[in-house]
Amino acid sequence: MALTIGIVGLPNVGKSTLFNALTRNQVLAANYPFATIEPNVGVVPLPDPRLNTLAGIFGSERILPATVSFVDIAGIVKGASEGEGLGNKFLANIREADAICQVTRVFSDPDVIRVEGSTDAEGDIETIATELILADLQTLEKALPRIEKEVKIKKGDPALLDAGKKAQSILEAGTTLFQGAKAAGLDLAEIASFQLMTAKPFIYVFNTDDAGLADTAMQDELRALVAPADAIFLDAKFESELVELEPEEAREMLEANGQEESGLDQLAKVGFHTLGLQTYLTAGPKESRAWTIRTGWKAPQAAGVIHTDFERGFIKAEVIGFEDLVEAGSVAAARSAGKARIEGKDYVMADGDVVEFRFNV
Numbered sequence: 429m430a431l432t433i434g435i436v437g438l439p440n441v442g443k444s445t446l447f448n449a450l451t452r453n454q455v456l457a458a459n460y461p462f463a464t465i466e467p468n469v470g471v472v473p474l475p476d477p478r479l480n481t482l483a484g485i486f487g488s489e490r491i492l493p494a495t496v497s498f499v500d501i502a503g504i505v506k507g508a509s510e511g512e513g514l515g516n517k518f519l520a521n522i523r524e525a526d527a528i529c530q531v532t533r534v535f536s537d538p539d540v541i542r543v544e545g546s547t548d549a550e551g552d553i554e555t556i557a558t559e560l561i562l563a564d565l566q567t568l569e570k571a572l573p574r575i576e577k578e579v580k581i582k583k584g585d586p587a588l589l590d591a592g593k594k595a596q597s598i599l600e601a602g603t604t605l606f607q608g609a610k611a612a613g614l615d616l617a618e619i620a621s622f623q624l625m626t627a628k629p630f631i632y633v634f635n636t637d638d639a640g641l642a643d644t645a646m647q648d649e650l651r652a653l654v655a656p657a658d659a660i661f662l663d664a665k666f667e668s669e670l671v672e673l674e675p676e677e678a679r680e681m682l683e684a685n686g687q688e689e690s691g692l693d694q695l696a697k698v699g700f701h702t703l704g705l706q707t708y709l710t711a712g713p714k715e716s717r718a719w720t721i722r723t724g725w726k727a728p729q730a731a732g733v734i735h736t737d738f739e740r741g742f743i744k745a746e747v748i749g750f751e752d753l754v755e756a757g758s759v760a761a762a763r764s765a766g767k768a769r770i771e772g773k774d775y776v777m778a779d780g781d782v783v784e785f786r787f788n789v
């Protein structure tokens with residue numbers, strides 16, 4: 429499962445700077461609006477120290493972490509739905525994303541230009557939300573009449589039409605679908621095929637500076653503003669410098685800055701949390717590898733991520749919890765300590781399960 433996160437925000441707020449830090453890339457990040465025109469896509473391995481431990485136990489030749497793709501697009505301005513700035517057609521590049529990461533400026537550097545109409549974080553968040561709502565409305569205005577016609581000649585799905593109309597009225601009231609669906613009795617799964625932007629889970633990244641990282645009162649305020657969505661506070665410029673350093677140096681820099689973990693690692697974790705994802709692990713002499721699944725998935729479904737044959741021919745799984753395996757020191761020792769469990773098709777996977785699937789082909 430390739431997890432994709434689309435990055436949105438006003439122009440010149442640090443989206444590409446964040447993207448570069450995330451992907452160790454060198455796309456143009458510059459102090460003028462609309463530096464980004466064409467989208468940038470980058471794949472980021474998800475840091476997981478458990479894989480190094482497993483590779484040690486199994487003598488694995490290589491490590492394959494789970495990955496997250498990030499898509500950095502142009503900035504959106506007020507009126508984008510009517511063609512202001514670069515318009516909003518470029519949003520198509522994040523239609524298929526699993527989640528949206530909204531970058532909001534809270535750093536104060538007066539040398540970095542704010543686009544017209546941008547004043548504070550709250551106003552900026554509202555501008556972006558409004559433009560995404562308008563873009564979704566445009567999508568529905570195109571799609572619904574077509575479905576309506578199909579339904580009339582008994583070719584379309586009336587339930588889809590109903591769900592689409594419900595979505596339309598939520599959006600017309602100025603609410604994002606993610607926030608408004610539940611109260612309106614709309615199941616987001618029913619409108620998945622429209623690929624609406626505001627139906628996706630949101631993660632808010634507040635791009636700040638040293639002063640902001642230390643200002644917990646400001647952080648609490650912004651966190652409350654976007655709750656129940658997750659909020660992350662990081663200095664994208666600092667993060668992009670951090671990734672240039674050797675890991676040891678980077679750790680020292682972080683410590684000197686009073687941070688336990690880089691903003692990027694936080695973002696990866698929060699992304700997983702927001703999307704209800706977790707990883708399970710496989711290991712052997714060839715490779716130690718992490719696999720991304722949804723929380724609550726059962727063993728056969730999890731096996732299907734490796735290969736569809738694994739799901740179809742699933743017999744059972746031998747499962748050892750990561751901590752148990754480390755404590756025992758080897759699979760054989762874990763087995764004799766009774767820590768290796770044979771699980772059937774109804775087993776609900778836990779994060780950090782080390783698994784070997786048995787299947788028929």
Ligand SMILES: Nc1ncnc2c1ncn2[C@@H]1O[C@H](COP(=O)(O)OP(=O)(O)OP(=O)(O)O)[C@@H](O)[C@H]1O
Nearest residue numbers: 439440441442443444445457458461462463464503
């Ligand atoms: N935390 C920060 N503190 C100070 N300056 C920053 C910070 N983050 C980014 N910047 C600066 O802000 C400017 C704009 O950054 P960037 O190009 O990443 O923005 P963007 O959102 O991608 O803009 P666009 O929509 O035009 O592509 C750059 O000069 C960058 O160095």
Ligand SMILES: [Mg+2]
Nearest residue numbers: 443444463464
């Ligand atoms: Mg950019």
